Amino acid sequence: MIWLNIFLIAHLSGLALMAGTTVAETVVFHTFSKSFQKDGAPALNLLGLMDKLSALLGIGAALLIISGTGMMFITHGAFAHQIWFKIKLGLILTLVLNGFLVGGRQSSKLKRRLEVNEQLTDVISNIKLFFLAQMILFFTIILLSIFKFN
Numbered sequence: 001m002i003w004l005n006i007f008l009i010a011h012l013s014g015l016a017l018m019a020g021t022t023v024a025e026t027v028v029f030h031t032f033s034k035s036f037q038k039d040g041a042p043a044l045n046l047l048g049l050m051d052k053l054s055a056l057l058g059i060g061a062a063l064l065i066i067s068g069t070g071m072m073f074i075t076h077g078a079f080a081h082q083i084w085f086k087i088k089l090g091l092i093l094t095l096v097l098n099g100f101l102v103g104g105r106q107s108s109k110l111k112r113r114l115e116v117n118e119q120l121t122d123v124i125s126n127i128k129l130f131f132l133a134q135m136i137l138f139f140t141i142i143l144l145s146i147f148k149f150n
């Protein structure tokens with residue numbers, strides 16, 4: 001029981017770190033977008049800040065996965081066959097793939113376009129949509145994990 005509680009503390013700390021960082025990155029990116037619209041020049045320090053925040057996101061993700069796997073181990077996979085858990089894992093996979101395939105690619109595209117001074121309008125709206133999708137995914141995962149619909 002004590003180990004389950006320890007893993008749960010780590011799990012919720014990972015959740016706070018990962019979801020909190022996503023919200024912080026969203027706010028920073030919206031600030032970047034507004035200042036770009038206003039001044040016509042990119043605030044590169046804000047993009048640098050987002051890169052730093054990504055490291056925290058990684059720590060949160062690692063904590064979530066390690067503690068989640070630990071809880072599965074301790075409960076002998078009791079949740080593995082439940083519908084909420086299967087949907088949760090699918091959403092986690094979507095969250096990760098969206099992070100790498102959409103978020104990662106769009107932010108590289110943004111940096112490339114900045115180097116050659118190309119227009120950024122479509123990339124900026126794609127990144128805003130990406131963050132919105134991540135937050136909806138987080139919210140749904142939390143809802144599923146708490147209510148454990150079965």
Ligand code: HEM
Nearest residue numbers: 011015064065068069071072079092095138141142145146
């Ligand atoms: C974005 C990723 C994740 C989020 C946001 C998340 C969130 C949560 C939340 C809010 C709870 C409820 C805690 C409570 O009962 O008070 C929970 C429980 C749980 N999570 Fe996760 N989780 C994530 C990833 C994972 C992963 C990767 C696994 C397993 C590989 C996992 C396994 C579990 C298990 C087994 C429980 C139930 C613990 C229990 O009630 O005894 N989670 N999660």
